Amino acid sequence: MTYVPITVDERAAMLQALGLGSVDQLFEVIPPGIRFPAIDIGESLSELEATETVEALAGRNRAVSGLPMFLGAGAYRHFVPAAVGAIIGRSELSTAYTPYQPEVSQGTLQASFEFQSLVCDLTGMDVTNASVYDGASAVAEAVLMAKRLTGRERVVVSGGVNPRYRATLATYVGARDVQIETTAVRRGADGVLVEEDLVGAIDETTACCVVSQPTFFGEIRDLAPVVEAAHRAGALVVEVYNPTSLGLLRPPGAWGADIAVAEGQPLGIPLSYGGPYVGLMSCRSELVRQMPGRIVGQTTDAQGRRGFVLTLQAREQHIRREKATSNICTSQTLISFGVATYLALVGPEGLRDVAEASARNARRAAGQVGAIPGVAVITPRPFFHEFAIQTPLPAAELTRRLLERDIIGGYDLGQVDPELVNSMLLCCTEVTTVAQIQRLVQAVGEILVDRAAASGALDQHGTRAMEATVAEGRPGGTA
């Protein structure tokens, strides 16, 4: 079906009004050899048939609802109050477009203004834009912004920043004059993850230093030394944060970050296989004219009534074209309304509860998983709601074995760094139950015993070899 409502008679009347005998006459400008090609995309389906088709595809997926799942690594399963879906399902919001006519778009504009304000409250930053695509592109846009602001070309990126964000940054800077230096995170002598000297990498040629709080590996750090070093060198600080963590943690504004960016998905947005999510981007007031993306501002009409408009548009592509701060044209408006609704609903107490519950559950999991012989927690404490473990098994294999037991394990860190092939990043949120943690602990224990037994059958020294690996990799007291 096509949703074309014109009847045969109406079509004839319209053609007659145009003095045309056939609609084909409107297409004579298309080169005849390629006009009206035969395209095979299958039969036209009814809504019922289309539904059956998509439901069949959905049936070949394993929804994570209700399953023990310990994946995070940039996308997080949190509880979403039903009112969030009800609001962003309002088609007055979802089927409007960019508020080019503010008089009939006050709903979109005020909601965006409130989203900006809520993110400012959350981060302690002065200004927030109406959002960018996701956390990854937010990092890239922040780096390009810092380059414009400082006129410098060297960028220091912590290895604690999500590797996929770093990859996206590489795509964005492409062939341009930006030199990216990354401080590696590796396992140190005690087996625990440690980063190269980030402060030492900052110098007078540095445009910005990009740090993540918590790091991709979950660690929470004192950011004061980095902020101090960067500012002393005239460089900007870009902080990548997890928005849920700000229910507890010191916010970017308090650390002195110049630009703060995040993936907003944890705040009320469904996992949806990776998108659409929403990039949060904030900065200090003085920097706003180099910030990319839409910004909504408050103003008044002729009668003095409060109203909202798109503002500071002289930064944007439709005005400045090749001199714009970015080519970005859309924002993730509807998704940002999900974030605004979520924050409004849960309030300060609710967000603190979510952050605390996630952190406590992760501590429970780390304590118990880390106590399994052969397993070590390798993220230094304190961590937020994620931590890496080292086991005698490749993480890919552990994932498979866990899946056989209906558990979705953590993220295989071997995909990030071949040296971490036996490491897995585990995440807990407020949704994780104590029973699920127990199932994970039991399953990992059994899998490792099976493995030890299997290698024992092949090699009588197998078990001892495993223990040796463990002793080498296990930091005392971390678990």
Place this chain on the structure above:
Amino acid sequence: MTEQLLRELSAPGRPTVRMPASRAADEPLDIPAGLLRDELPLPEVSEPEVVRHFTRLSRLNVSIDTTFYPLGSCTMKYNPKVNDAMASLPGMRALHPLQPEATTQGAIELIAELQDLLARITGFDAVSLAGAAGAQGELAGLSIIRAAHEARGDTRRRRVLIPDSAHGTNPATASMVGYEVTALRSDKRGNVDLAALRDLLDDDVAGLMITVPSTLGLFDEAMLEVTELVHEAGGLVYGDGANLNALLGVARPRELGIDVMHLNLHKTFTTPHGGGGPGACAVCVTSELAPFLPIPVAARRSDGSYTLDAERPQSIGRLGAFHGHFGMLVRAYTYIRMLGSAGLREVGEAAVLNANYLRGQLAEKYRLAYDRSCMHEVVFSGLQSGSARTLDVAKRLLDYGFHPPTIYFPLIVPEALMIEPTETETKATLDAFVAALLAVAEEAERDPDLLHEAPHETPVGRLDETSAARRPILHW
């Protein structure tokens, strides 16, 4: 009619939605005080008030579901509700992007099938759905052009030609990818000026970015010659697919000589515009450019299983953390399956017929920018007579209950009024819109002040944008 801010609805200690306390509450939180925040100044509002607040805000909007919304170049067509229902299936929505591929075979198959459907519709050989929106598709497309030239060892090409009618994202993108932008003149019929093109083409031109049909609503009368000239000079042709709706079932962009093109799934393929996003995008390329596509690309293995292929050594890389706007891909897939082969041409034909019908009905009172058949949208250059400006016409149209067309774009048309009706409107709606625009034209002659002061019937009147930019108030 204004709505309070959440901050104004807040009262300290008002109960909000209760979130679960930890199920492991006895675990100590070992985070030093210096790493914790002192206060969290979010508003405290009850759930009923939050719901009323946002519901009331929604009613201050016009939208496709309430109003004819003929915003040129934006393709504001009806968004089928079944699309949303399919994206909300637990088997689509409750999937973590990194869970094992064995547990997401249906999702990857959907992405692979959508890639294939879009390749068939456009005539291209390979597609990536990793992009977030049209502008990011442009970034990918121009990065692909750069990578392709560099792979041949050709590093001299530093300029991109862009017609003066182009959307602002085109030059902004070229600049982001490190190219210099050279504007390309349009001729009197709204085509690319071939003489100017010939003059500009040389061995430092990486390519041409061209929108098909153009933002003037016109199909270039020498389209094949334009793309041939670029190819002869060693350049590549980037197609901006924002206006693909006009070409559905009518022509395949690849056969026009385009090498790489982005499609806006939120325009042509009915994913909701969301008040300005999320968009969704496809990047389509020829087989020669396929190795450079952004990762991941969905692929079917020889054993029949599906995978998201990220091991593509010549790829321009990632555009985001995961695999694009999957929720939007589910919607676009659902829509395209319903269209089927026969539905494609029906869309293209009806979109073009509707725009031409409006052209015919309005040309007496509004000045046509180019007096020839248009494609999916028609561009006028203000009123035929009277002192009212296009801005006034647009604002007065609000009082008649219509969302105005795009105004003051394209930049090369003075007082531009760009109308894109789409195919999903009835003749009765089009006639009512014509009647409103003709009434406004009549008012413009009789009582111009009525227009200058419009709108009169909206929740707020014209807003002071100058003060908003001069003394920005960007949060409460």
